[in-house]
Amino acid sequence: MIEFDNVSLRYPNGFEALxxxxxxxxxxxxxxxxGHSGAGKSSLLKLIMLMERPSQGQLRVNGQNLNRMxxxxxxxxxxxxxxxxxxxxxxxxxxxxxxxxLPLLIAGYERDAIGRRVRAxxxxxxxxxxxxxxxxxxxxxxxxxxxxxxxIVNKPQLLLADEPTGNLxxxxxxxxxxxxxxxxxxxxxxxxxxxxxxxxxxxxxxxITLQKGRVHHG
Amino acid sequence: xxxxxxxxxxxxxxxxxxVSWQDRGRSYLHHHRQVAAESLRRLxxxxxxxxxxxLVMAIALSLPxxxxxxxSNAQSLSHQWQGEGQISLYLQPGLDSAAGEDLAQQLRANAxxxxxxxxxxxxxxxxxxxxxxxxxxxDQLQANPLPAVILVTPxxxxxxxxxxxxxxxxxxxxxxxxxxxSDQAWVARLNQIIALGERITGLLAVLLAxxxxxxxxxxxxxEIENRREEILVVKLVGGTxxxxxxxxxxxxxxxxxxxxVLAWGLILAGLWLLSEPVGALxxxxxxxxxxxxxxxxxGLVLVFISALMGVLGAWIAVVRHLHAIxxx
Numbered sequence: 097m098i099e100f101d102n103v104s105l106r107y108p109n110g111f112e113a114l115x116x117x118x119x120x121x122x123x124x125x126x127x128x129x130x131g132h133s134g135a136g137k138s139s140l141l142k143l144i145m146l147m148e149r150p151s152q153g154q155l156r157v158n159g160q161n162l163n164r165m166x167x168x169x170x171x172x173x174x175x176x177x178x179x180x181x182x183x184x185x186x187x188x189x190x191x192x193x194x195x196x197x198l199p200l201l202i203a204g205y206e207r208d209a210i211g212r213r214v215r216a217x218x219x220x221x222x223x224x225x226x227x228x229x230x231x232x233x234x235x236x237x238x239x240x241x242x243x244x245x246x247x248i249v250n251k252p253q254l255l256l257a258d259e260p261t262g263n264l265x266x267x268x269x270x271x272x273x274x275x276x277x278x279x280x281x282x283x284x285x286x287x288x289x290x291x292x293x294x295x296x297x298x299x300x301x302x303x304i305t306l307q308k309g310r311v312h313h314g
Numbered sequence: 315x316x317x318x319x320x321x322x323x324x325x326x327x328x329x330x331x332x333v334s335w336q337d338r339g340r341s342y343l344h345h346h347r348q349v350a351a352e353s354l355r356r357l358x359x360x361x362x363x364x365x366x367x368x369l370v371m372a373i374a375l376s377l378p379x380x381x382x383x384x385x386s387n388a389q390s391l392s393h394q395w396q397g398e399g400q401i402s403l404y405l406q407p408g409l410d411s412a413a414g415e416d417l418a419q420q421l422r423a424n425a426x427x428x429x430x431x432x433x434x435x436x437x438x439x440x441x442x443x444x445x446x447x448x449x450x451x452x453d454q455l456q457a458n459p460l461p462a463v464i465l466v467t468p469x470x471x472x473x474x475x476x477x478x479x480x481x482x483x484x485x486x487x488x489x490x491x492x493x494x495x496s497d498q499a500w501v502a503r504l505n506q507i508i509a510l511g512e513r514i515t516g517l518l519a520v521l522l523a524x525x526x527x528x529x530x531x532x533x534x535x536x537e538i539e540n541r542r543e544e545i546l547v548v549k550l551v552g553g554t555x556x557x558x559x560x561x562x563x564x565x566x567x568x569x570x571x572x573x574x575v576l577a578w579g580l581i582l583a584g585l586w587l588l589s590e591p592v593g594a595l596x597x598x599x600x601x602x603x604x605x606x607x608x609x610x611x612x613g614l615v616l617v618f619i620s621a622l623m624g625v626l627g628a629w630i631a632v633v634r635h636l637h638a639i640x641x642x
Binding site: 145147168171172173174175179181185186187189198199201202203204205206207209246 | 337338340341342344345543544546547548549550551552553554555557640641642
């Protein structure tokens with residue numbers, strides 16, 4: 097599903113966020129990406145979403161070479177990936193329902209289909225009764241779950257999460273990780289960047305460790 | 315019996331992200347409607363700001379509109395005058411009344427002249443006193459300074475240029491005539507002034523349309539700045555540039571449309587305010603001239619152009635500022 101071949105990412109200021117990364121994630125696999133802050137976890141996820149382009153090396157996602165993908169195809173690439181951000185990136189000028197509906201609206205779903213899918217996604221994260229709430233009225237754990245619902249509403253084959261449990265207490269963190277585990281059980285490829293080693297070690301998935309932009313072992 | 319074959323899409327894992335073209339088209343239209351309603355709602359959320367922007371645009375648009383109405387009236391006036399083609403013959407000051415009448419009699423026999431009237435210096439003075447408003451000043455004069463005048467209306471084939479000019483020169487060379495003037499010289503001058511006015515109106519229209527584009531551009535730039543977060547999230551979840559652009563283009567369209575309608579209203583109000591003095595002026599000239607207003611066609615053209623300027627301004631703002639907002 098994800099293939100990094102000798103990929104480096106150098107920012108315009110000269111900082112090398114990733115150096116010669118080789119990494120494979122099989123279809124249907126779930127893995128954790130860990131390392132200190134600044135080790136390159138976010139940069140690696142940004143490359144997969146084409147928020148950055150590799151300075152060197154080959155990157156393939158779902159069989160497509162991202163090096164050669166023209167800018168106008170990037171939106172369609174992103175629609176196939178569900179992404180959960182640490183700060184959840186929700187819009188506070190609309191309800192939880194409308195936040196989750198956004199990817200479907202963009203993809204051009206019909207209104208009835210949008211309603212069905214959004215409610216299914218909200219039910220999956222246990223927030224069905226709060227669809228009319230503004231995210232500002234929700235707790236940070238609930239906000240994060242709205243973010244997850246938005247990431248899965250389009251039924252992506254690949255789910256990326258960047259520190260999804262960053263601001264949550266251990267119980268909520270375990271719940272969220274449990275959700276990712278469930279998605280993986282139905283065939284979704286999942287890559288979770290996290291530094292919560294205690295939580296990660298309790299789950300039966302591969303751990304990829306980044307150190308100063310290099311893959312340490314994995 | 316053969317099983318009916320069912321076309322299955324290639325296996326896509328857990329995915330079912332295929333959306334039919336029919337659904338996509340319906341959803342596209344639905345989104346357009348939604349975005350249009352949304353941009354109206356946005357206009358209403360800050361009514362005072364929106365109104366001020368609309369007023370600035372409407373005032374800029376109404377100015378060339380009013381000038382256009384003034385010009386088209388001046389044009390139709392000059393067309394009316396063009397038809398007359400009269401020639402005034404100013405007789406030499408020394409000529410007495412009898413000689414003047416005699417000359418008039420001679421000219422009347424001419425085939426090129428249809429009608430003719432003779433005004434003695436006294437007649438001319440009386441007429442001048444009545445219509446010029448200088449009556450009292452003229453009373454102060456010892457002698458009548460005005461010459462006798464013969465007003466010639468040429469026969470129809472001599473009422474147009476260049477025959478009219480030839481006739482004028484011919485009449486000017488007649489003994490006893492000091493000067494022959496055609497009112498067409500006046501009309502020509504008026505036409506030149508109107509042409510100049512048209513050029514100025516055109517220039518002003520272009521400048522003010524540019525101002526409208528810039529006002530919309532600036533308003534949309536602020537709107538883009540205000541919705542930065544939303545744009546970032548939409549791009550993150552796979553919104554195309556067209557999807558991101560759409561609400562702003564609709565906003566620009568709304569600004570253009572409403573300011574055009576408002577400008578139309580301003581022009582009509584301006585004409586209504588002017589109608590009384592204009593009516594008084596027209597009645598002074600005893601003319602049957604009915605001033606033209608601002609009809610539905612120019613009004614619709616104004617609204618169309620202004621909507622176009624709105625979209626153009628929004629487009630410029632979007633092209634300039636949207637690319638700077640990329641998720642990092």
